Amino acid sequence: MKRLIAFTPFFIALVVGGFFLWGLNPDRDPNEVPTVLISQPAPDFDLSPIEGVDVPGLARANLVNSDTPVVVNVFASWCVPCRAEHAVLSKLAQKDGMRLYGINYKDKPKDAARWLNNLGNPYTRIGSDVSGRAGIEWGISGVPETFIIARDGTVVFRFVGPVVGEEATAEFRAALIQAGALKSEES
């Protein structure tokens, strides 16, 4: 019995060491966030529009059988990086004709409306997710987060964090082109 207790630390160390050995696999990148929804149909949700903003709400029905791939951006007025991202997304929507839908995450309708009035509204549809319920369905880890949805309603790309800066914008643009949401011929 005494011996058994004395061996316990050794066994625990052995088990922990085994996990370490597994964890050292060079192909493993601990910083990579898995993309839960990739190649999965977009989750089921139905959100009403934001009061005081004159674009319609957003539901899963708007994402399936559309004529072009669309982008769903999760944002909030209280989210500081969203503000930075807003300019990039606006440009993509206005100049390049990307179709942009928004999910307004855990935001007060009044704040969201004022935010969109000040910065401009690039979204053609916005669902108001006051409870954060749709956010759970989408499995977001924070705002902002941006998804590209193919015409049949499957999620083909997920971008965590703000699409800001050259590198991120280039990556996002490449994904848009690959999904067919943007034409590749532009300079």
Place this chain on the structure above:
Amino acid sequence: MIPEIGHFALALAFALALVQSVLPILGANREKLLWMQSARATSLGQLSFIGIAFAALMRSFVTSDFTVLNVVENSHSLKPMLFKIAGTWGSHEGSLLLWVLILSVFGAGVSLFGSNIPEPLKARTLAVQAWISTGFLSFMLLTSNPFDRLFPPPLDGNDLNPLLQDVGLALHPPLLYLGYVGFSIVFSFAVAALLEGRVDAAWARWVRPWTLAAWMCLTAGITLGSWWAYYELGWGGWWFWDPVENVSFMPWLLGTALLHSAIVTEKRDAFKSWTILLAILAFSFSLLGTFVVRSGLLTSVHAFAVDPERGMYILFLLALSIGGSLALFAWRAPLMEPGGLFKPVSREAGLLLNSIILGAATGAILFGTLYPLFLEAVTDEKISVGPPFFNASVVPMMLLLVFVMALGPYLSWKRADLVGILQRLRFVAVLSVLATLTLWYLQNGGPVLAYLSILLAIWLFLATLREWGTRIRLFDVSFAESLHRARNLPRAAHGMTLAHTGLAIAMFGFIGSSAWKVEEIVFVTPGTTIEIAGFDVTFEGMERVRGPNYVADRGTLVVERGGKPITILYPERRSYPVAQSTTTESAIRSTLAGDLYASISTPLSETSEQSGALTLRILYEPLVNFIWIGMGFLILGGGFSLSDRRLRVGAPRSRKTLPVATAPAE
């Protein structure tokens, strides 16, 4: 030439370590005095050669020798001298060199000052120390040589990560390593005792000063680290429960438990296997820390030099040292005869509880830190365990510990009278409750847990002071007499009082700055005024200033209270062109009551840049400075205990054969 000398010196040190790994221990087994004493020469030799290597690397940094790859990657000719020097240990390779340097300092320390340690124990201890040394020197020479040359040399270097260019962080690694590596000697003592198959009061007495020294350095290192995180990272927090922070906290907890457990082994000849196990674990967790920081195993905001191949080598060292010592423990520990008996209410029982709580807290932190890895291995799912887990698991344990800590010094050995103690503490208890209620009335709300914690902090503070007061019979006898008694009290008693009150003081800081912190994140344009915690802060504008190797955007914030000017704060956003990165330099107005803490960030988007808006983060952190003051008390308390005469002289003569000299053991 100089780098080659350094490289060669490292190789020589490695050769000496190999000799020291074998010869003294063979000598101890065959009772050959000369073989045993060879450890003295080899350990001093190791220190000299590693010292030469370290000096060579430092010279390369100071003179900006860009033929050395490590210097190119971590230095720049324009960098201030202090950070050129600190650059020596700013990289993976350099910090490893510092690691082995400190390892050799402790080894040589035992050789030089350990003349009161029996020769066989000393020989075995130094041999075990040399095993560790061999492992790390070979690791350096094979995978992480700091003296690799680069041809053709570039015109200038890449600069040290600007976040690390800070006095606090320049000193943080050496102190932290003194702590981490200091536990190596305790580990060596423990393994040597297991090899000898004997642990006695004398052994515990030899181990304690080394543990104390390591623990003090680790405390200082952690404090400096959190202070740096607080004022340099710009987020206003001092602890994030990040894996890299956790791996320094775990050896600290175990070291604390070891300090207390060794007292029982010394005074009552009990808890032997437990003390040995703690000694092994404290260093094992230090090694674990080295591994986690360098292997890229976990996601961390601080991880550096991420390289799985190096990780594999360290894992191999870990398996040998931790696996080997724990196996040895499992084999030998049950043979150790148990010592003194004690009742469920006694000093021993109190210290046992202390060990259990500290051990459980370490277990919880280890589990929380590694859980993401476990889960990913088993289910392929990736999650992160955040502060809520640690707060929910560790904080209650610590509160229980604080409650018991106040009682501990009142408990007598073998059997204590709990009712009597509680009666003596009646007044303290009433006072603590009254003080907490007053605070609650003044503060007008806040989380219940915060008030409970404050109550316990006051309780610990007062109970500890009362115990000290009783010892010097304060107010019972004349003040002069009390003073006289205080002078005659063993230093260790003052050390305990200082350390325990220090923890209580630090608790005020922990609680105040987490429970009553006020935070505002706002967009500002020149002229904007924000009101926070009774202060009116007006943003006046930005200007560009130049530093030695950076340019900064400096904001001016005028702080007023009730219309009266208080101070002007200048938070900066520095951009380092060479390293191509930016840092946030917060501006802090520090008072005992709390800090007003401001930091600014870059213009956020094209739209806001046009309007000149910036993001300003202002925090009011009540009592936060008590953290550093309290930690200072802890370190001071450790110093007092370390200077206790009883630790330096007259380790009890349990052997008849060896003459015991009275040389200092620190």
